[in-house]
Amino acid sequence: MELNQWVGNKIKQFRLEKKLTQTQLADLIDTTKQTISRYEKGDRKANQDVLFALSDLFEKTIDDFFPPISKKNTPSAPQVELIPSTLQKINATSSKLEHERQLIVLDTAETQLQQQNTVEDSKNTVTDNIIPFPKLSSYNYYDQPASAGTGQYLNDVQVETIELPVDYDADFVIPIYGDSMEPEYHSGDYVFVKLSVNLSDGDIGVFEYYGDAYIKQLLINDEGAFLHSLNVKYDDIQIDADSDFRIIGEIIGSFTPIEM
Structure with missing residues (x-):
């Protein structure tokens, strides 16, 4: 089981x-229900501040959130004595550290384990078929979704990381809620937004319309300007000079998370 799923x-x-x-629980630690759901599914890693808050709330220690250290020995005779001794030293030393320093030790151990597993897997894989471990890129993330449907409020939302x-030159990332931009974008996808007010006919972007945020295609023709849905079951939204409307940015990419 992956560590994030265990936690x-x-x-x-x-x-x-x-x-x-x-x-x-989300209200008690000042976050959202969607974030708690992703923590529990293992889709998202809880950072140390979150774990400190949860340990205080649940009256648990940080160690209670992590799997116990395996005491299983390898069959190699020299390692039977060395491995328990090493683990005992690690446990004895780390147990004396403050929680923040214990998390540093844990992160280092996880990185070493990940590298070790990558090396072991490569030994049993044909070189031409090796899939490199994907590089992770950090983005500003607004947990409140924008609507690909009926609209969703975007202002005053807490920014996270x-x-x-995937690597995009984006200013922030938001999730989609709704199906009005299918088949190009689906509910639950993440979209990457580049701040811009200079969108042209046919561009897909994030727009604020009477206080709600929409992901739509901008259409400009002889009949006026419209926020257009790719899904034919949704009507276009007409905008004019009197509309409470602004362009937030352009959609420059999307990412569909893997279902756990």
């Missing part, structure tokens, strides 16, 4: 022990 299962277990809903295995 997510623990968050869910401790939440249910406290008889809290995802919404109630998200890491994704």
